[in-house]
Amino acid sequence: MTIPTVPTPATLDAFWMPFTANRRFKAHPRLLARAQGMHYWTDDGRQILDGIAGLWCVNAGHARPEITEAVSRQLATLDYAPTFQMGHPQAFELANRLVELVPGDLDHVFFTNSGSESVDTALKIAIAYHRSRGEAARTRLIGREKGYHGVGFGGISVGGIVNNRKFFGSLLPGVDHLSHTLDIEHNAYSRGQPEWGVHLADELERLVALHDASTIAAVIVEPIAGSAGVILPPKGYLQRLRSICDRHGILLIFDEVITGFGRLGTPFGAHYFDVVPDMITSAKGLTNGAVPMGAVFVRKSIYDAFMHAPEDAIELFHGYTYSAHPAACAAALATLEIYRREGLLTRAADLSRIWEDAVHSLRGLPHVIDVRNLGLVAGIELQPRSSAPGTRAYDVFVAAFEKGVLIRTTGDIIALSPPLIIEPVQIDQLVTTLADILRATP
Numbered sequence: 001m002t003i004p005t006v007p008t009p010a011t012l013d014a015f016w017m018p019f020t021a022n023r024r025f026k027a028h029p030r031l032l033a034r035a036q037g038m039h040y041w042t043d044d045g046r047q048i049l050d051g052i053a054g055l056w057c058v059n060a061g062h063a064r065p066e067i068t069e070a071v072s073r074q075l076a077t078l079d080y081a082p083t084f085q086m087g088h089p090q091a092f093e094l095a096n097r098l099v100e101l102v103p104g105d106l107d108h109v110f111f112t113n114s115g116s117e118s119v120d121t122a123l124k125i126a127i128a129y130h131r132s133r134g135e136a137a138r139t140r141l142i143g144r145e146k147g148y149h150g151v152g153f154g155g156i157s158v159g160g161i162v163n164n165r166k167f168f169g170s171l172l173p174g175v176d177h178l179s180h181t182l183d184i185e186h187n188a189y190s191r192g193q194p195e196w197g198v199h200l201a202d203e204l205e206r207l208v209a210l211h212d213a214s215t216i217a218a219v220i221v222e223p224i225a226g227s228a229g230v231i232l233p234p235k236g237y238l239q240r241l242r243s244i245c246d247r248h249g250i251l252l253i254f255d256e257v258i259t260g261f262g263r264l265g266t267p268f269g270a271h272y273f274d275v276v277p278d279m280i281t282s283a284k285g286l287t288n289g290a291v292p293m294g295a296v297f298v299r300k301s302i303y304d305a306f307m308h309a310p311e312d313a314i315e316l317f318h319g320y321t322y323s324a325h326p327a328a329c330a331a332a333l334a335t336l337e338i339y340r341r342e343g344l345l346t347r348a349a350d351l352s353r354i355w356e357d358a359v360h361s362l363r364g365l366p367h368v369i370d371v372r373n374l375g376l377v378a379g380i381e382l383q384p385r386s387s388a389p390g391t392r393a394y395d396v397f398v399a400a401f402e403k404g405v406l407i408r409t410t411g412d413i414i415a416l417s418p419p420l421i422i423e424p425v426q427i428d429q430l431v432t433t434l435a436d437i438l439r440a441t442p
């Protein structure tokens with residue numbers, strides 16, 4: 001296939017780019033003009049192997065014609081329909097299909113347009129749920145250090161990444177944070193879940209003792225923290241959080257924006273870890289990244305608690321103009337069909353041993369101080385330059401892009417999370433390219 005080049009816009013100035021050093025980027029831009037399968041092509045026609053599924057979202061690979069056709073058919077048939085006091089068949093169809101994929105009795109779904117909206121929706125549902133049951137004092141929320149839960153005010157309040165919080169005022173009141181579970185001293189180079197750190201879950205008991213359970217609405221954690229640099233839950237940690245929440249009537253929310261839709265070799269991380277939360281937030285892989293969409297999965301008992309309102313009352317004063325947008329529903333239905341037909345929700349499990357061996361082969365290379373992996377995710381932590389933390393991994397990112405491989409970095413941690421259609425030979429290319437770059441990086 002010939003990939004024609006695409007002209008670079010006359011100026012890059014007007015677009016204020018998110019989470020980007022705008023001036024640095026605009027001085028040395030990297031423009032992705034096309035994508036297909038495992039690859040991007042730059043505006044000047046260079047092929048780039050996608051090692052991060054776009055931004056952890058393109059699980060079935062790029063430009064799937066089934067999704068393109070479904071979206072285009074949908075837009076031609078019903079371009080937009082509100083879902084406030086109204087509905088359209090695709091929304092109900094998608095909800096029915098989705099709840100079959102989630103564990104336990106999370107059999108209701110609320111649609112949003114992003115991971116951030118899913119998180120804020122779940123936090124609001126948690127507080128309103130307790131209120132609807134006569135426990136209006138349960139408003140406190142508990143997140144975790146280094147957690148990433150998007151960029152809404154709720155999400156940055158329960159989130160624990162300092163740069164996402166410190167510029168934005170006092171945030172939500174009544175929020176506490178558990179410790180994160182990253183500990184290189186005890187757990188460096190663990191394959192899969194680390195052994196050390198289950199006791200960190202007991203901090204939740206300490207917060208309950210401090211505030212009293214009657215004031216706490218929910219705990220939110222990512223089963224695997226992605227954005228902060230691939231932080232894994234120690235063995236038994238999520239189970240222990242679950243049992244402490246159960247003991248005290250606190251809702252447990254898993255933010256599965258990254259771990260949902262096959263990333264760990266199971267439909268959701270909750271399946272992998274064998275822990276059923278009370279809500280799951282998701283987005284990204286739901287539509288294969290093709291159209292923005294998020295979803296919050298809610299346990300039956302939570303939904304039912306709201307249904308005790310008078311029959312003609314709106315049970316939850318919350319929603320978005322684009323909740324269950326027809327184009328997003330069409331994209332999601334087509335995506336789920338691809339996942340089913342190609343067995344992609346379990347493919348990460350088939351590849352996980354090859355993946356694990358490949359990423360752990362980077363151990364011992366210059367600057368590498370830890371390698372972490374699970375499913376088709378890996379984090380490779382580099383020793384920061386003492387004078388300028390973060391610059392070493394950034395240099396590796398730039399060099400990888402020059403050599404035709406897209407990775408992601410956060411601080412001095414490299415994150416890998418390729419489309420689930422990746423082939424072993426491409427895993428090899430990804431890791432070999434990284435190894436060459438690490439050897440050449442000062």
Ligand code: PMP
Pocket residue numbers: 113114115116117119148149150151222226227255256257258283284
């Ligand atoms: N939660 C988690 C765990 C995420 O990884 C992300 C995005 N990386 C979000 C929430 C926010 O999603 P979005 O950018 O779609 O708002």
